Amino acid sequence: MTGRARLVLRSVAPFLVALPLLGLLQGALPSYYSFVFINIAVNVILAVSLNVVNGFTGQFSIGHAAFMAVGAYTAALVTTGMETFQVAGLPLGASDAVIFFVALVAGMAMASLAGLMVGTPSLRLRGDYLAIVTLGFGEIIRVVIENTRVLGQATGISGLPAYTNVVWAGMGVVATVVMARRLLLSTQGRALLAIREDEVAAEAMGVDTVGWKVRAFVISAAFAGLAGVLLVHKIQLVTPRMFTFVKSMEVVVMVVLGGMGSITGSIVAATLLTVALESLQAADQYRMVLFSMLLIVLMLTRPSGLFGTREIWDAAPRWLRRRPDGDAT
Amino acid sequence: MNAPGTPVLEARGVVMRFGGLTALTGFDLSLRTGELVGLIGPNGAGKTTAFNALTGVYAPSEGEVTVSGRRVNGLRPHQICELGVARTFQNVRLFKELTAFDNVRIACHAGSRSGFTSAWMLTPTHDAEEERIRQRAGDFLAVMELSHRRDELARNLPYGEQRRLEIARALATGPRVLCLDEPAAGMNASEKVALMELIRRIRDQFALAILVIEHDMRLVMGVSERVLVLDHGVTIAHGRPEEVRRDPKVIEAYLGDGKLRLRPPRVAEEGAP
Numbered sequence: 001m002t003g004r005a006r007l008v009l010r011s012v013a014p015f016l017v018a019l020p021l022l023g024l025l026q027g028a029l030p031s032y033y034s035f036v037f038i039n040i041a042v043n044v045i046l047a048v049s050l051n052v053v054n055g056f057t058g059q060f061s062i063g064h065a066a067f068m069a070v071g072a073y074t075a076a077l078v079t080t081g082m083e084t085f086q087v088a089g090l091p092l093g094a095s096d097a098v099i100f101f102v103a104l105v106a107g108m109a110m111a112s113l114a115g116l117m118v119g120t121p122s123l124r125l126r127g128d129y130l131a132i133v134t135l136g137f138g139e140i141i142r143v144v145i146e147n148t149r150v151l152g153q154a155t156g157i158s159g160l161p162a163y164t165n166v167v168w169a170g171m172g173v174v175a176t177v178v179m180a181r182r183l184l185l186s187t188q189g190r191a192l193l194a195i196r197e198d199e200v201a202a203e204a205m206g207v208d209t210v211g212w213k214v215r216a217f218v219i220s221a222a223f224a225g226l227a228g229v230l231l232v233h234k235i236q237l238v239t240p241r242m243f244t245f246v247k248s249m250e251v252v253v254m255v256v257l258g259g260m261g262s263i264t265g266s267i268v269a270a271t272l273l274t275v276a277l278e279s280l281q282a283a284d285q286y287r288m289v290l291f292s293m294l295l296i297v298l299m300l301t302r303p304s305g306l307f308g309t310r311e312i313w314d315a316a317p318r319w320l321r322r323r324p325d326g327d328a329t
Numbered sequence: 330m331n332a333p334g335t336p337v338l339e340a341r342g343v344v345m346r347f348g349g350l351t352a353l354t355g356f357d358l359s360l361r362t363g364e365l366v367g368l369i370g371p372n373g374a375g376k377t378t379a380f381n382a383l384t385g386v387y388a389p390s391e392g393e394v395t396v397s398g399r400r401v402n403g404l405r406p407h408q409i410c411e412l413g414v415a416r417t418f419q420n421v422r423l424f425k426e427l428t429a430f431d432n433v434r435i436a437c438h439a440g441s442r443s444g445f446t447s448a449w450m451l452t453p454t455h456d457a458e459e460e461r462i463r464q465r466a467g468d469f470l471a472v473m474e475l476s477h478r479r480d481e482l483a484r485n486l487p488y489g490e491q492r493r494l495e496i497a498r499a500l501a502t503g504p505r506v507l508c509l510d511e512p513a514a515g516m517n518a519s520e521k522v523a524l525m526e527l528i529r530r531i532r533d534q535f536a537l538a539i540l541v542i543e544h545d546m547r548l549v550m551g552v553s554e555r556v557l558v559l560d561h562g563v564t565i566a567h568g569r570p571e572e573v574r575r576d577p578k579v580i581e582a583y584l585g586d587g588k589l590r591l592r593p594p595r596v597a598e599e600g601a602p
Contacts, residue, residue, distance in 0.1 A: 007451070007452075007453060010451055011449075011450045011451040011452075178449070179449060182448050182449050182451065183445070183448060183449070185448075186448035186455065186459070187434070187435075187437070187438050187448075187458065187459065187462055188444065188445055188448050189448070190427075190431060190434055190435045190438065191435060191438055193424065193427060193431070193435070194424050194427075194435045197423075197424035197425060197426060197427060198422050198423070198424055198425075200386070200406075200418075200422060201418065201422040201423070201424065202424075202435070203405065203406040203407050203410075204384060204386075204406050204407075204410060204415075204416055204418075204422075205407075205410060205415075205435060205436040205438075205498060205499075205502055206407045206410035206411050206436065206438060206502050207407055207435065207438060208405075208407045209407070215445065219445070309426065
């Protein structure tokens, strides 16, 4: 094998491994469990992408649901608009896949554009301004949608094609985790960590703090958009009520609970919370009470989150660990 | 690379005002490659303000700062850093939760050409860049005698090593001018001497111009070629250490604050009223 081929293979390896596994899983899971799986996947994407801003870079964004909404609505317009189309020369299934892929890309692009618009002015300032602005943006987006006829106002858009399946959602997770992990192991990621640790010192060491903060924020917004697209193409409905402040806080809770800056922490926390919320369905109106109690207990026992800034394998015995600055996976 | 003797950092008539308070007036400085200049003065004299004005933390209210002849007023600190001015901080500002190695690696980022995409795709450029940074960071840790602390968190290092790590980090940005804000603060006498030796050595090894803020007059007088004395934001003396030491204005500034630390008692006797 030539060096070049090996390099290409290394960069796409996680996807090549995940694809057949997800295909098998898709066939094996009964429909309720595949619904739960997709729910988990969406929340993992949200938590890991928010971790890039809140955990790696140390900023505080509380408007992740807004970028989800931008992605979801953009993709909804694309898929409903193209539902009757079939890409020439392709069978129906493949044509749908192409359309959905286009919708995903469009959703991510619009979400990152929104991220750029929100991030550029507010990230010039230090401190809590980002929280205030993202909170405001979340409300603005919701109000705008509720008053825009094309977007279905308060009733939203229903009858979206059910494109999202275990494979799509799983690949979304793989893409998000690969993005975050490779970022963390690169010089770009270290620039983000430097900003979290000490912004003044980072700036003095040649890190363009505003530039990197905006870039991290835009990337994070793009993946929030991805999560939004995946979610609405499973439940086949998009309404403004799905993207309220409560949803944003849910994601923040996942990140804090998993440990700021820990990718595996976000994954575990997002999974646990999704399963908890799902299994507490039976408890009906006591659901949120139990949920809150769970959070209080966890915060009392593990104040810096499940993993802190560490990853899950840092807890493994020494001989199992990777080298500290090992090659990117 | 500048030939020895070319001014790399110049300040002309720099004034820093904060509302009604003028913290620094008419600050002039010309720093040449290979020089080690001391900046001294009593507490609150404006030493750190001068540093901040030079490194872009503050934009000077008046006057001009140039790096290798290029005007840098109003540039952001990271841009000035890229032009070759690196600094340390009075109260150590390391990236505490990261390892010593990562602290230095972050500073190696300056001038790096690889972006997010190459990090995601794991391109050959990215690999080469990471390898270059690994090498470079290891070298600078070695220069500052910190190789044994490579994988320790910065916050767990002893104080003196934290100060050295800060210098290693500043060096890793590839500066032509190094500004050290009280590098010996909190060290004992023998540590201070060792540190000053080290500072001289890196100056020669990397062909740097070094500006040092220091409280310990004896120390600064011992290593600097020139000394600049600030008091209440005004440059009250400027010249060779032995000249400055005898300057009545300098003695008064220090005596007035009850902070005379000139050890050779002869000096105090001569200058005392």
